[in-house]
Amino acid sequence: MDAGDGACGGNQSARSDGSAPARRRTDAVGSQTAHRAQFAGRPVEHCRQNRQNHRGALGGQPPGERHHHSADLHLPIKETAAPGHPAPHGGRRRHPRGRRPAHLSLRVRAHPRLRHARHHAVRAAVRPGQAGAGGRRHERRRRDPLPRPAPVAGPALVDVGHGPVLRAEGLRLEEMYKNALERRIEADLHLGRHHELLGELTRLAAEQPTHEGFQAKLMLALHRAGRRSEALKVYQRTRSALARELGLDPSNDLEQLHRAVLAADESLALPRQRTPVRISRTRPPRQLPPEGTALVGRQPQVAALLSALSARQHHAPPVVVITGPPGSGKSALCKQVGHRANGPYTDAQLYARLVDAQGRPADPRDVLAEFLRALDVPEDRIPATRSERCRLFRTWTADRRVLVTLDDVVRTDQLLPLVPASPDCAVLVTARRQLYAPEITATVEVGPLTAEEGLRLLTNVLGKHRISQDEAAARELVRLCDGLPAALQAAAARLQLRPHWPISKLVKGLRGETAGPGNGGNQDLVLYSRVERSYRLTSPAVQSAFRVLTRFEVDAFTPRRAARLLRISEVQTEALLDELVEFQLMTAEPGEGDDLLQYRFLPSVRAAGRRLPADEPDELLSPVYQTVPATVPATCAAIGDACVSELGAQPERAPVSS
Incomplete structure (x- = not known):
């Protein structure tokens, strides 16, 4: 039997030999896919040569002569016809005994140290910093901890003859084991298992006296166990070992841990388990108020x-x-x-x-x-x-x-x-x-409704029959309410509560309110509460200007005319008027002639302004006066008196000058 057949035969004998232990397929040391790609389609002679090369990776001896922990190397072999020698049966060579061609791969019995590393990697699947997000998983581990396998002494693949490939693989497995071990210890420390870790950490620290990670974890476990003096002794031993063997000082992390142990820093205490925020709603919130009645003109x-x-x-x-x-x-x-x-x-x-x-x-x-x-x-x-x-x-x-x-x-x-x-x-x-x-x-x-839209709103509430009985009064009601839906709704509600009232009776009452101060019986109809809330949000100077200007029955205010009434400068008056527009208490529109802008009150807003409390002093304008030269207020006051006479209106309270 040649070398290629021997490879196949050896594998078959291993399968048929009942005394040979069953081999479990694990992660291959080399990539199985890579080997198949390398050897697929090559003649048997090429496989024989490469088999010899892989023997060198295992120290020069055949795999079968190794310990049962060693890696058995089987190469993917596919018999093909050599160039110039056509294969029988349609170009496909049959195996001598009718068996299918063997595609053998690298099979490894897992080394105990590798299994130990995998076990710890599974236990440390959640990093300590993420323990809060997996609280239930950690609590389950706390209640039912996994059994830990006994640690394996010696480096990985210690009983396998090392070639250059397996030597590098052994170093990789050793680093993976250390990394998994440290992560598992960190997770156990985070879960409060410092008492359980003391024995294991003491052994690891003694075996590797210059490994600062193990020394720091041992110091932390001792500190949490209430053995601060022993934690400080660990630091002294580590510092001496580093100086003696490596000529180094402890790292900054280890020194900070030493200072924290000396100071009994609260940051070294066991971190409190945080319950994650869990949003569990059967139905999402729907907080919008009801729609209300249908809108008109919007x-x-x-x-x-x-x-x-x-x-x-x-x-x-x-x-x-x-x-x-x-x-x-x-x-x-x-x-x-x-x-x-x-x-x-x-x-x-x-x-x-x-x-x-x-x-x-x-x-x-x-x-x-x-x-x-x-x-x-x-x-x-x-x-x-x-x-x-x-x-x-x-x-x-x-x-x-x-x-x-x-x-x-x-x-x-x-x-x-x-x-x-x-x-x-x-x-x-x-x-x-x-x-x-x-x-x-x-x-x-959003502005006022038109006359037709306002009439349609009243019709929707009061009905066509009642509106048709006094349509002229209904249109006048829309005008007195300035086409504002809230005022119209309040007027319609008043008429609904008094079905014996004709619409003209309510109109007469509103005319009396808009002409001058009344008894406050119909404040809802002139939107007093709504205007008053906006008024309270303005500055004191704007409030005073609003109270003064709403006393006059003026169709439109230019900055010049308003300045004469307020007895302040025109520039300051325009600033106050603009703020009233900003709070929707006035409207601005293009002016005529030299006046670029003119400002208007809606009649309902003016009526609400006249109902503001009378005990509020107009001296709120005094900060404005203080910014004006001394000669200006007297001049403005004189002009203001003339303006009042010109308008033919006597305000209830004269503006106060400085």
Whole structure:
């Protein structure tokens, strides 16, 4: 039998010999695929030559003559016809006994040290730093620890004659064993098994006195076991061994550990097991309020809002703001659009109102806490600070689809912390004032209804029969309410509660209110509460200017005319008027002649301004006066008196000059 047949025959004899131990296939020292690619399709003569080469890797002796732990090398052999010698049976050579060609590969009986390393690698599959995320797995190991095999003495493949290939492989296995062993010890230390580790670490530290990793782990285990003095002795022995054998000082890590043991640093204590945040919701939160009644005359705004919400950004979610004067129906529009657009936002639909019952701006820190509770974050895991809550909220929304609806936003610093992180989310906002921030992608203005739209709203509530009885009064009611949906809804509700009233009776009452101060019986109809909340958000100087200007029945204010009434400079007056426009308490439009702009009050806003408490001093304008030269206020005061006479209106309280 030639060498090639011997290889095959040896394998067959090993299979048929009952006394030979059963060989288990494990990871090959060399790649089986690589050997097959190397020898596939070669004649037997090539395989014989390479078999001799692989004998050299095993120290020059045939595999069969080695200990049962050694690697038996079998080469993939496929008999092919040599060049010039066609094979029988259609170019395929049959085996002498009808057996199929043998494709033999490198087969290794796992060395005990390799099995020991694999066992520790499985035990340390979770790194110590990740133990918190696998708390249940670690607790299961704590309750039912895996049996540890007895350590194997000596290096890997110690009883195998080393050629250059296996020598390098033995070094690799040795490093893998050490790495797995250290990771398993770190995991055990993290799980609080320092008492169990003391014996093993003492042996490892004695065997390798210059291995700083084992020495540090032994010091830590001794410290946690309450044996600080012995931990300090380990450091002294290690420092002496390093100086004596290597001429080195301990590393920085070992020195820091030594100082921490001396100081009894709390950082060396057993880390507390942290329970991971688990979001387990049966159904996602749906916090949007009910839609309410159908909107009238808002189809263009609804289409614009839906289009802006569906415009996806690549880096951030769309943030769409609805603005308009008090009572224009911003909140009702927001609810309607929120319900129409909520289809894609399957993970959560969150809602919050950003002013409290007293009209004070809400703290976004509290709103974030409400959102996190709605998302089933445990109370003890909600951070204390606003920035931490914001980061947790953005982390949760980073890969989800969430619609956030915010009503009555006052400032941008309320809005920005509540913006989610994913571009698949969206934010719908109503604001009492004009807002600007780079994150805002669209702003939709909502104004009063037209006369026909206002009449249709009243018809929807009161019915066609009642409106047809006094249609002229109904149109006058729409005009007195400035076409604002909230005022019209309040007027319709008043008439519903008093079915015996004709519409003209309510109109007469409103005419009396808008003409001058009344008894406050119909404050809801002139939107007093809504205007008053916006008024409280302005600066003191703006509040004083608002109270002064609403006393006059003036169709439009130019900066020059308003400055004469306020008795301050024209530049400062224009700044105050612009702030009133910003808070939607006035409207601005192009002026005539030398006046570029002119400013108007809606009649309902003017009526609400006249009902503000009379005991608030107009001296709030004094900071403005202090910035004006001394000669200006007296001149402005004189001009202001002349202006009042020219307008033919005597205010209830004269403005105070400095």
